[in-house]
Amino acid sequence: MTVRLWLVVLVALPACKGSFVQNSPRTAILSGVFVGLEEGTDVGVPFQDISIQFTLSESGDSVTGTWEGLGVGIFRGEIDRTMGTNVTFTMDQSAPCAGTFTGTAEARVGTTFSGDQTVGISGTYAGTHCNGDIASTFFVQLSN
DSSP: OOOOOOOOOOOOOOOOSSOEEEOOOOOOOOOEEEEEEEEEEETTEEEEEEEEEEEEEEETTEEEEEEESSSEEEEEEEEEOTTSEEEEEEEEEEESSOEEEEEEEEEEEEEETTSOEEEEEEEEEEEEETTEEEEEEEEEEEOO
C-alpha cells in the first residue's frame, strides 16, 4: 500500500495598503525617510489610516531620528540583528504635548510590485501623553 502525503503551503501577505512584497529577513539598513500608515487608540478613541513618517539614521547598533504622526518628536532605538533586523525603541513626543512611547519593530528587505528593492518596517508602540494613553501599530516603507 502506498501512502502519498501532499503538503500545501499558504503564504499570507500582511494586510496593508502599501505595495511591498516581503523577502527573506536579510539585514535591512535603517537610514532614510520611511512613510506609511498607523492605526490604534488615542485616549480610548480608535484611529486608522493616519500618515506616519520616520526620518532615521543608523549607526552601528543604534538608530536615531525624528517621527511625525499624531504627534512629533525624537526617535531612539537599538538594533538586534540576531534574527533579521529587530528594533526596540523609545519615542519622545514634543507636540502637540509631551509624551513618551516605547515599542518594537521589525525591518525587512523586500521588493515593490514594480520590482525595486526597498525596506519596510512594521511595529507597535504604546505610552502616555498629556491627554492619556495611546497604542498604535504601523507599517512604513523607505521612500525613494
